[in-house]
Each structure stands twice: as C-alpha cells, then as structure tokens.
C-alpha cells in the first residue's frame with residue numbers, strides 16, 4: 001500500500017463518489033457545526049425546496065457570533081439588550097432548529113459557547129472525522145486529527161440536506177516545527193510566526209499538517225490555537241496527528257465514545273498519523289526555540305514581527321496604507337505603543353489555559369488607568385472552570401471586565417467593539433481594518449502579551465512581568 | 468442564481484493585495500437573514516465616511532464605475548472569513564466577475580455557487596488590467612477566455628463542473644440530491 005498522510009487517510013475514508021476531471025468528489029461530513037450568522041439563508045433554501053435535514057443527529061448548534069456578552073437568561077432579555085437585527089437572527093436560529101429537529105445549545109444551555117470551543121469540550125470533535133461549519137476557523141478541530149474546514153452558507157444548505165459536500169481534493173503542505181518554546185512564549189506566537197513566514201496566502205489550496213517535536217509537546221488547547229489560525233495563512237484546513245495527549249483530553253467527555261467503543265475508537269485512531277514517507281506537495285521547517293512574543297503591526301495577520309523588532313519598510317502601496325491605518329511607523333518597534341483596549345477571548349485564545357495565562361500576569365496587579373480590559377470566556381464551561389479557580393476575581397480585582405461567553409470583540413457584531421482610532425491588543429485572530437469596530441486598530445498577540453499590555457497601558461514584552 | 472455565459476463590461480480596479488471579506492462586507496452587516504440588499508454596504512468602510520457620506524476618492528463612488536460588472540482586485544482577493552455575504556454583496560451591487568492572480572479558496576467556492584465568476588489571470592495581464600482601469604473587456608465562460616480591448620484573448624482556468632453550473636445557473640444542490648443512493652450506501656457501509 002502506498003504511504004498516506006493523515007489528511008489523505010481522512011479524505012479517502014469520506015469519499016462517497018470519487019472526483020474526476022469533470023466532477024468534484026462527494027465528501028461525507030461527520031459533524032456539522034451551526035451558528036446563527038451563516039445559517040438562516042440555508043434553512044430558507046431547505047424550506048423553499050421542501051427538504052428536511054438529513055442527519056439532525058450530526059449537527060451541533062449554538063449561539064455565539066451575534067449575541068451580547070452581558071448576562072442573558074432568556075430571549076426576552078436579549079430583545080432588551082441587543083440590537084434588533086441581531087436579536088432577530090437569534091430568534092430565527094431558535095425557530096429553525098426547532099422546526100428542523102436540531103438540538104440548539106441556547107441561552108438556557110450550560111454548554112453554550114463559541115462553536116469551536118464547545119465541540120471539543122463536548123467530545124464531539126474526534127480524530128478522523130470530517131467536520132465543517134459556516135465559519136472559517138473550523139480549522140481549529142484539526143488539532144484532533146480531524147479534517148475540518150469552513151464553508152459558505154450555500155454549502156451549509158448542502159450539508160443540512162445531504163450530509164455531503166462537493167469538494168476537490170486540496171494539496172498537502174507539511175510544516176515541521178522543532179525546538180522548545182522559551183518561557184513567556186506560547187502557541188499563539190508559533191502560529192503568528194508561521195503566518196509571517198509563509199504569508200497570508202501561503203496555504204491557499206492546501207491542507208497544512210503541523211508536525212514535529214514542537215507539536216508533540218503541546219497541550220490540546222495550545223494545538224487548537226495553532227490549527228485555528230490555519231485560515232489566516234489561507235489554508236483550507238490545518239491538522240495534527242492524534243496522540244496520547246489527544247486521547248487523554250477526550251476521555252470521559254459527554255459525546256466521546258465510552259467503554260468498549262472507546263477502546264475500539266482509540267485503536268482505529270492510532271492508525272491515522274501520516275505514514276513515514278507520506279507525500280506532501282510542499283514542506284516548510286521552523287525552529288521555535290528562539291521565538292519571541294510576536295505581535296502584528298498591519299492590517300492582515302501576515303504583517304507580524306517579534307515584539308521588539310523594528311517594523312520593516314516596503315514600497316508597496318497596500319503596505320503603506322496598512323501602516324497608515326495602524327498609525328505605526330516603519331523602523332520602530334510596536335513595543336511601547338499606547339494601548340486603549342485589551343481583549344482576551346475568542347476561539348483562538350478563549351480557553352481555560354489562555355485565561356489562566358492572562359490571570360497569572362494580572363494577579364496582584366492593576367491595569368493601567370486608560371485601558372479597558374475585557375475577558376470573555378470561550379464557553380459557559382470555560383467560564384465556570386475559570387470561576388472555580390477564582391480567575392474571575394483576579395480579572396475584576398485588576399480592573400478588568402469578566403463577561404459571558406461569545407465571540408464578542410473578535411467580530412464586534414453585538415455591542416462589544418473598539419471605538420474608531422483606538423488601539424486594541426487582542427488575542428483573537430484577525431487584525432483586518434475595522435474587524436473590531438469601524439476604524440478600530442488591532443494588534444494580535446498571545447494572552448500573556450495582551451495581559452502585559454493591559455497592566456502597562458503600552459505594548460509590553462510579557463517576559464518583563466513574569467516572576 | 469442567474470445563468471451566465473458572457474460578461475461584457477467596463478472594469479473597476481481595487482489595486483490592493485489581500486482584500487479580505489471584512490472589507491468587502493463588514494461584520495456588523497451580517498445580522499441580516501436574507502441574501503439581498505447588501506450592495507449598499509459593499510466596501511462600506513472604504514466607501515463612506517463616518518457620517519455615511521460617500522467618499523469621493525473611493526473608486527466605487529466615481530461616476531466612471533457606474534454599471535461596471537467586472538472587479539479587478541489585487542492578489543489573494545477575498546481572504547479571511549467564510550461569509551457568503553461577500554459574494555452576495557458584490558452581486559447585489561452588480562459585480563458579476565472578480566479578476567485577480569489569486570483568489571482565496573472559500574471566497575472562490577462561495578462565488579461559484581452564486582453566479583460570481585472568479586477569473587485567474589497571469590501577472591502580466593493582471594498588471595495591465597490594474598494599470599488601465601475602466602477598459603471594456605469580455606469574459607466568455609463558454610470559451611474560458613478573457614478578451615482584452617485589443618482583441619487578445621487570455622485563457623483562464625475553470626473546471627468543467629463549475630463552468631457548467633455557472634452557465635446553467637445551478638447552485639449544485641440538485642447534483643448532491645441526485646447522489647442520494649450513493650450517500651445511503653455510504654452510510655449503510657459505515658454503520
């Protein structure tokens with residue numbers, strides 16, 4: 001048998017009808033994640049065509065993008081605090097899920113949260129699965145050895161109706177990571193470095209497999225942070241071989257297999273990692289031992305430097321436009337820039353270990369006077385777990401806001417936003433113009449770097465504050 | 468979706484690389500639950516000032532851009548989020564084709580399902596189109612060519628299936644529904 005990569009194994013196992021020159025493959029989907037923003041038009045198509053949802057049992061639905069992160073107990077509360085269009089979208093989601101027989105993790109659910117946080121938390125994300133969602137950060141789930149990618153709303157309709165998608169097989173890109181992270185440097189810094197190296201279109205048309213000793217040493221939450229931002233390098237998906245760290249994380253989760261089924265599943269999963277001489281169309285190697293905390297300086301995630309590095313210059317018009325938007329100067333570092341807002345949260349860095357990292361730096365300190373700090377747990381379970389550790393108290397005592405779960409200031413769709421011209425240091429994944437609010441300026445960074453910026457009111461190397 | 472065979476139009480040029488879907492349609496407009504009406508918010512933050520007045524120096528606001536159905540964008544057009552609202556907004560505004568040297572994967576997929584033609588050209592052709600905004604060109608799906616004003620025809624890649632769907636106005640749901648037997652068999656085999 002020819003050697004196969006993890007990606008090829010998962011792909012092949014899901015081909016319903018193979019690809020040919022004039023037909024894409026019909027690919028089966030094991031798990032369909034659904035949220036309120038990219039699904040209403042898909043449900044409308046089902047209604048128009050008189051179709052039903054083929055496998056409601058393979059859907060996992062939640063509310064995350066357009067909901068406020070102030071406490072909400074009911075739809076009635078929502079209508080009071082929310083903008084009407086956003087509230088309407090949530091109400092539509094409730095109606096659509098009820099009509100088509102899909103269970104919705106809504107405000108009443110103890111499991112609600114950002115879709116890419118809750119699916120792993122529940123044990124729904126599993127090695128070898130195909131996972132899709134009308135959301136580009138679906139790549140997050142690749143950390144478990146799943147083939148997970150974002151789709152558009154038309155395709156959401158396709159999956160609802162047929163549990164399948166029409167797909168052309170992407171190419172494979174290996175990113176080999178070696179070395180060991182220094183203290184104060186995190187998974188977020190690794191992925192920012194990767195995007196800086198290969199560029200925001202470096203992964204276009206490819207599925208990335210992150211491999212090597214630097215990955216093996218990471219926790220599942222750290223691995224998810226890396227896979228999450230595969231799309232920021234333009235990749236279709238990003239994945240990693242499952243291993244004992246994966247199985248330890250998954251064991252005992254509500255939707256993970258149990259008992260005999262678990263043993264059987266693990267046995268099958270152990271066959272998934274890429275064979276030794278598996279083919280990759282391209283490969284890139286990066287050593288992480290010398291990595292420093294990374295920060296973005298422009299208006300796409302590929303415009304990234306080490307925190308103390310002088311900003312490059314470049315004759316390109318778009319480059320100049322980006323620096324102008326960010327009000328930053330070539331030749332100077334981002335270090336020391338005055339900060340207005342710090343956001344800790346999102347599907348990239350809104351998990352327990354992220355909040356723990358930020359809290360470790362905030363503990364016993366106050367944030368700078370002019371800074372607004374927003375800490376938004378990625379899910380209700382993350383929030384409860386953080387509160388059980390007293391992290392909410394640390395955040396409040398430091399002068400920060402402790403919010404309800406949701407996408408919040410990552411996408412600025414419902415209330416949580418950065419004012420025009422203000423500078424935010426954010427643990428989210430996109431620094432596009434206006435992403436965090438019209439005219440808002442965003443620096444992407446790790447939770448530690450974000451917390452350090454909140455404390456000093458300036459972009460700060462977090463290693464200065466670690467004891 | 469509207470069937471397309473030939474698009475003959477003047478061009479409008481956005482000379483930046485990496486134009487992301489947050490620029491094409493900012494997230495705050497995604498609270499809609501329909502596909503129409505997004506054209507007025509297309510490139511909202513580049514197009515209007517803080518008071519909502521059109522910025523005279525933004526290309527889509529210039530009288531010369533009126534009626535242009537072909538957008539020439541920089542490399543990696545449509546990167547970022549999976550929001551199908553991006554092609555919906557472009558189509559609602561009247562754009563029927565996007566031309567670049569590279570188009571982001573999800574945006575490309577979404578475009579194909581909505582009758583927005585993604586056209587990849589070589590860097591020389593692209594540079595010429597960038598330098599000559601407003602020229603009239605023809606995109607011919609039947610022949611898979613882009614015809615420049617001097618009559619030169621540039622072939623562009625598009626797979627047969629996508630082309631068939633565009634030319635017949637199909638969003639591909641029908642094809643998937645016809646695969647029901649194969650899907651049943653696949654599910655039975657795995658059960």
Ligand code: SF4
Pocket residue numbers: 064065114115116135137346347348406407410411428429
């Ligand atoms: S946290 Fe941000 S990137 Fe993640 S799903 Fe929500 S909006 Fe998208």
